[in-house]
Amino acid sequence: MSSKMSMKNKRDLLLVTLLFTILGGIFILFRLFAFQGEASTANIYYGTSNNPVVTIDFINYRVIRNYDQQVSNDYSDNYPIIDEANRTVTLLGDYELNGVRQIVVIEYNFGNKSVQIIQEQSPNHICSREGISTSFPLICLPNRIRVEFDMTDVDFTV
């Protein structure tokens, strides 16, 4: 019995080491080679929709409001709110506190073509802790809001 146990333990150790190495390698390669290049636009989506609510155009320095969010009459503001002075876009997320849906504030920067979720309500504020991004999608699952980037192809032939 004890030799059988130790045999299994050896296999476990091998499995854990192997998986750790393979998945660690995939993770490092993914970080190095995926999501390269410069973003031309950033699209902000809400819910399961594939039509962006707001499009941030990094080439023409514009923020385009595509359509209004469907919000019940209990909420006085018309979302999304685009604040050009502070460079923020405010949407209404799905996360509720005491039955009230909470806002998600996204800051954009035309200079380094980046986007960051700066204010939201979610367990442990996981969404704003995702940090600043220039290409990697920012996804706030509790609020069902996501930011995806359209990339311009980088010319490697130069």
Add this chain to the structure above:
Amino acid sequence: MTNMRKMTLLANFLAIAIVLNIIESAIPIIPVPGAKLGFANIITLIILYVYSFKDSMSITLLRVILVAILTGKLLGVTFYMSLSGAVFATLAMGLVKQLNYFGMIGVSTIGSVFHSIGQIIAGIFVIGSTAVVAYLPIMLFLSIPAGALTGLIAQRFYIIWQSWHNIIVEIK
């Protein structure tokens, strides 16, 4: 008598799993946003070895549903993600245990990998976009040490359990 003891022990295991689950979501131990060690999975694994796959699955499902009710997030986005992750992990662990090739740590690690896959699949449905798949590499990578650690804890527990449980049976 054995049935009553089993029922009492399963109820205790369920209570422990719920407490572990709630404490863990309240205290971010790992600095990576949203990542958890999955301590509640220790209970799923222990029941899988002490009792059966059926008991393990029902206690896991009850745990996910009761935690959602207690935290007020039933049928919310996070509920579907933990449900999908937990079902995938328990199914995978049950199958791998049947193979009788790996020990508890191996079974737990594979369960942990499938937990990540289950969560990502639920995530795709929740936001209607495959963009969540971009998070799969880091989740899979982190799931290995988390799964190995929970497996190690469950294994330690199981060894102790076997000795004291056998003593109780002998006294009877």
